[in-house]
Amino acid sequence: MLKSQRARGERKNSIMITQNAENRIAKEHTGARAPVVVVLGHVDHGKSSLLEAIREDFRITAKESGGITQHMGAYQAQYQGKNITFIDTPGHELFSAMRSRGAKVADIAVLVVAADESVKPQTVEAIEQVKKAGIPMVVAINKIDKLQANSQRVKQELAQHEVIVESYGGNVPSVETSATTKQGISELLEMLLLVADLESLKANPEQPAEGVVIESSLDPKRGPLASLLVLNGTLRLGDWLSTPSSSGKARMIEDFQRQQIAEAGPATPAVVLGFLIPPRVGDVFRAFESETAVQEFVWENELKEVAKGASEVNPEAKLYNIILKADVAGSLEALEDVLHNLPQGEVQLRLVEAGVGEITENDVKLARSTTAVVFGFRTKVSVQAADLAEKEQISIETFQIIYELIQRVREAMEQSLKDEGGRQELGTLNVLAIFLVDKTRQVIGGKVVEGEVRKGVRAEIIRAGEVVGQGKVTNVQHDKKDVPSVAKGKECGLSFEAAEKVQAGDQLQFFVVRAPKK
Numbered sequence: 165m166l167k168s169q170r171a172r173g174e175r176k177n178s179i180m181i182t183q184n185a186e187n188r189i190a191k192e193h194t195g196a197r198a199p200v201v202v203v204l205g206h207v208d209h210g211k212s213s214l215l216e217a218i219r220e221d222f223r224i225t226a227k228e229s230g231g232i233t234q235h236m237g238a239y240q241a242q243y244q245g246k247n248i249t250f251i252d253t254p255g256h257e258l259f260s261a262m263r264s265r266g267a268k269v270a271d272i273a274v275l276v277v278a279a280d281e282s283v284k285p286q287t288v289e290a291i292e293q294v295k296k297a298g299i300p301m302v303v304a305i306n307k308i309d310k311l312q313a314n315s316q317r318v319k320q321e322l323a324q325h326e327v328i329v330e331s332y333g334g335n336v337p338s339v340e341t342s343a344t345t346k347q348g349i350s351e352l353l354e355m356l357l358l359v360a361d362l363e364s365l366k367a368n369p370e371q372p373a374e375g376v377v378i379e380s381s382l383d384p385k386r387g388p389l390a391s392l393l394v395l396n397g398t399l400r401l402g403d404w405l406s407t408p409s410s411s412g413k414a415r416m417i418e419d420f421q422r423q424q425i426a427e428a429g430p431a432t433p434a435v436v437l438g439f440l441i442p443p444r445v446g447d448v449f450r451a452f453e454s455e456t457a458v459q460e461f462v463w464e465n466e467l468k469e470v471a472k473g474a475s476e477v478n479p480e481a482k483l484y485n486i487i488l489k490a491d492v493a494g495s496l497e498a499l500e501d502v503l504h505n506l507p508q509g510e511v512q513l514r515l516v517e518a519g520v521g522e523i524t525e526n527d528v529k530l531a532r533s534t535t536a537v538v539f540g541f542r543t544k545v546s547v548q549a550a551d552l553a554e555k556e557q558i559s560i561e562t563f564q565i566i567y568e569l570i571q572r573v574r575e576a577m578e579q580s581l582k583d584e585g586g587r588q589e590l591g592t593l594n595v596l597a598i599f600l601v602d603k604t605r606q607v608i609g610g611k612v613v614e615g616e617v618r619k620g621v622r623a624e625i626i627r628a629g630e631v632v633g634q635g636k637v638t639n640v641q642h643d644k645k646d647v648p649s650v651a652k653g654k655e656c657g658l659s660f661e662a663a664e665k666v667q668a669g670d671q672l673q674f675f676v677v678r679a680p681k682k
Contacts, residue, residue, distance in 0.1 A: 198247040199363070200272075201249065202270035203274045204290035205276035214306055221349060222242055222349075238251050249393070269395065272301070273299055273302070274304050276306050279307050279340070282318045303322065367395070369429045372451040373397040373398055375394040375396070376393050376395065376449065377447045380443050380493035388439040388441055389435055390439050390443050392436055392449055395430065399436075404451065405452070414451075417434050417435070417436055418434065441519065442520045445496075484537075487517045487538045487539070488500070491542040496518055500518060516531075537561070539569060589674075592612070593611065593671065596609050604663070606666055608658045610655065610656065616649050616674075618674070620638070625671075635663075637660055
């Protein structure tokens with residue numbers, strides 16, 4: 165114990181000068197805030213049990229109802245008069261992307277390792293995530309009450325992965341714990357507060373709120389709900405909010421105990437009602453004073469997404485369109501990450517729409533207009549959607565296991581490549597105006613009346629029902645922004661290269677030609 169205390173004191177002294185400099189800079193407008201802690205580790209090593217034990221014995225009030233972390237993804241505990249915010253992602257432990265996002269928004273990571281099983285594959289994965297996040301780690305050697313418990317073995321195996329605990333001469337604190345007997349819980353909280361003190365965590369409660377979305381869902385009665393973690397500033401009732409994927413107004417704020425509150429300060433988790441659609445988990449959110457400011461923020465992010473999409477599109481690839489619905493935003497995030505990383509060469513996967521909640525009639529209508537397949541993960545299909553899908557022969561497939569859904573999408577993409585080669589019609593545009601003409605290029609304005617137009621595809625020029633020439637689309641614009649494609653019903657501008665000059669009143673028939681699959 166004395167050695168551990170001396171080691172902590174040495175660590176504290178070694179960073180005192182740096183802390184003093186930071187404190188002078190931040191003193192005028194900032195104050196200390198509670199630490200945000202993420203709990204990581206191998207499945208079944210007791211992460212949730214440990215968090216539950218902390219919640220039971222060190223909750224802020226006695227009125228808290230059970231199951232808080234199951235609905236919100238974060239809660240606060242109190243020790244020695246100081247708050248500690250814990251992030252938990254129940255149901256998402258298998259998704260490494262979710263844990264990685266959690267580590268990035270936290271100040272401290274607790275690595276939970278079962279004393280009777282020691283280091284496992286997901287333990288190693290969690291170690292790497294913490295290292296990438298660049299945050300301090302505290303090791304909780306859990307299940308120390310088990311007969312097979314061997315804390316020395318845990319420390320030795322951690323050392324093989326460059327995690328050297330203090331008792332082995334390193335700088336990583338470790339605490340032996342048991343969620344069953346409550347052994348070591350107080351020591352763990354004390355250690356977290358000590359590490360937080362060394363980190364000198366600061367925030368400015370006077371600023372508009374900034375933070376991260378830690379969970380979101382679509383409540384059948386109340387609408388989109390988002391669990392937010394305020395990292396800086398103060399979130400207030402009536403604030404306008406925006407993320408890269410959604411925006412809205414804070415019409416109701418609840419704390420982690422589901423009690424309505426008027427505001428949430430730094431390091432505080434809160435449930436907010438008021439987003440137009442459920443925001444993506446991991447999105448950064450910001451609070452604004454007006455709707456105009458929100459619109460400007462949304463516009464900037466749309467430009468970034470459009471630029472990214474334009475660089476990734478392959479005009480010669482065959483598109484496989486899907487509409488994806490999931491039970492909660494965390495599941496949706498994990499699915500999108502995996503789908504995005506599927507190999508895409510001759511066939512390109514396009515996510516037409518992704519959302520949270522049951523599959524509705526509107527999803528089927530969108531699938532009909534975009535020739536898409538609807539996939540659902542742990543979600544239901546409304547009666548109206550099922551009836552319309554049967555009538556329109558739209559495919560709807562639902563899954564309970566993420567691997568099975570991904571495997572089905574992969575198989576469907578491969579199957580689409582077995583189609584015969586040749587010309588594939590993409591869409592038709594009515595030419596409304598000619599804006600510029602030079603030797604080989606024209607800038608054309610028109611409306612897509614069938615299918616879609618894509619950058620890089622070829623097109624036939626049709627005049628009075630006859631083909632009079634052929635050319636290539638070198639750029640596509642919609643609302644004065646470069647975009648990879650424009651769908652039916654929308655007007656757009658095209659940069660078009662052809663020997664024959666296009667005239668107002670002409671039609672452009674877009675197509676690609678693929679070689680047969682051998």
